[in-house]
Amino acid sequence: MSEELQGETCQELQAALDIISGKWKPIILFHLMENEKLRFSELQRAMPEITKKMLTSQLRELEYNGIIHREVYQQVPPKVEYSMTEYGNSLSPLMKSMRSWGMKHLQRMEKMESADKKEAVN
């Protein structure tokens, strides 16, 4: 066993996961990858369940990590636009392969569920 280095060996994994995982991050990233630029209110409309507080905090984290850009227009009423940074877009291949793995997995699990049902009936 490679003692001692579990934590360190996985911190890169964790670092990546911190950014793309969570209840809202994937959805936010998805929308911003699809849309070039989105206003705060547009994001909110796209995710009716999310509260302003959560949306704000998640966006701030992504901004802090350099994944998204926050553009404030000095005007009344206020206007703020969010967009992926170039760096943020480097996540795209990862997200895509995660999505396709996830898709296969869901299909697989579905099959197993129905197999279970058959077993249960027998």
Next chain:
Amino acid sequence: MSEELQGETCQELQAALDIISGKWKPIILFHLMENEKLRFSELQRAMPEITKKMLTSQLRELEYNGIIHREVYQQVPPKVEYSMTEYGNSLSPLMKSMRSWGMKHLQRMEKMESADKKEAVN
């Protein structure tokens, strides 16, 4: 905007994330990918911080999802070995690219930190 389908569009993403994310899953997967077979107690030794309860529950989830195999040896004292399934190993490329993205990210963040310090000094 693609209304209505945010949740569904991201459920594949979430499905994949559910499996590899969390405080312990990445570490467990890492060890099992490195080691072919590991006993419960070996895993525990490899992750001194984890409680038995957490280790058990995380292993059960992974088993339920078909990622790992649980082999019980009928003997006293009990012996249980865990190993990646073939299906579980299909996660390997994903994990690898996550790791390399995370590694770059950590380096990038480090640079930015030290840049911040310089600014603070100025």
Next chain:
DNA sequence: CCGCATCCTGGATGATACTG
């Protein structure tokens, strides 16, 4: 040795109201 049952805490998340 392996793992379940019970109880419990803290941090993440949510509801609501307010503001520049």
Next chain:
DNA sequence: CAGTATCATCCAGGATGCGG
């Protein structure tokens, strides 16, 4: 419009002890 402030809630995760 785009947030902040405050308070309430919830549940993943942890501590501990028992049992096959």
